[in-house]
Amino acid sequence: MDLIKPIRSLIDMDTGVIENCDNIIERRLSDMRGMYADRETLRRLILQEDQVVYRVYEVKIPEEEGQLAYSTTILYPGKVGREYFMTKGHFHLRETAEIYFCLSGQGYLLTQNNQGEVHLVQMNSGVLGYIPPGWGHRTLNTGPEEFVFLAAYPADAGHNYRVIEEKGFAGIMVEEKGHPQLKSNPGYKKS
């Protein structure tokens, strides 16, 4: 393995922007088709404006054993019907953990294992959510501001988005009387 040199990444603690990042991923509402119960509202919102739901700032690290990848995510406030703006969510291809460290805003880290067991971590500035190997994960912005977090994971973890695209998550987060509530997902397909 060739030695790469240490890297200095400058992260804005409020906005989450990595000044010298290598790549920015942008996910719009049109990338979230099939992920919200209220399909009609999602369709209408995509036609109206197709808002950016989140951006990911990435630093390029070799996808090799022993390396750690890291990125920041800026998840914007918003809802599709009663469901909050969220990330697509994924499992890792290899059984590897991930760390989410909230820098600003507020939201939830929604995790789920292969048995469909759901575990929720409430996030705000200074909260580190530890996702052990084997738990799929997605984040949701339940506040009025941008929800910003730093993520770190083994660079060779691999990402499986397909499981969640096809089966959904067992739990969804909806607004009820002004507060976020965890509900069973009526569209969840158990394996």
Next chain:
Amino acid sequence: MDLIKPIRSLIDMDTGVIENCDNIIERRLSDMRGMYADRETLRRLILQEDQVVYRVYEVKIPEEEGQLAYSTTILYPGKVGREYFMTKGHFHLRETAEIYFCLSGQGYLLTQNNQGEVHLVQMNSGVLGYIPPGWGHRTLNTGPEEFVFLAAYPADAGHNYRVIEEKGFAGIMVEEKGHPQLKSNPGYKKS
């Protein structure tokens, strides 16, 4: 591998204290014997007060492949002669990376590979220092306040402190005219 559940760790972004940590490591000047060029001053300081140089707040994660360990370090301001307060420093037993994310204060991440090549990363709030596999690492507080950072690394990385205890680091950081300067370590034993 048994599935552990997700963990929520609450980190004070100013002080670095992890509210619900499992373990606190405390390193005093007397734990740093042999690591400073000015041995006479170190001996005198240990007799006077034997100050705490740094504290590490740890969360207990299984030391298994795929898991990530994390901790915060609070490195206090101070000097031994012209050299700044610093951590002992270590290499990993396995070739694994580590991430240091500065939450408050200021200092340096001093890294070194097995060929004795030195690489310095200036740290302040919002700077993430990436330590690739194969680089030994130590931090130094060059400011007037506590230097606080979050660390994350593969839980099965293993720590080798012996190499640095026996050979020292190729570089040292000393104060010159009020500013930190990187110098060659006169006591460094090349392999």
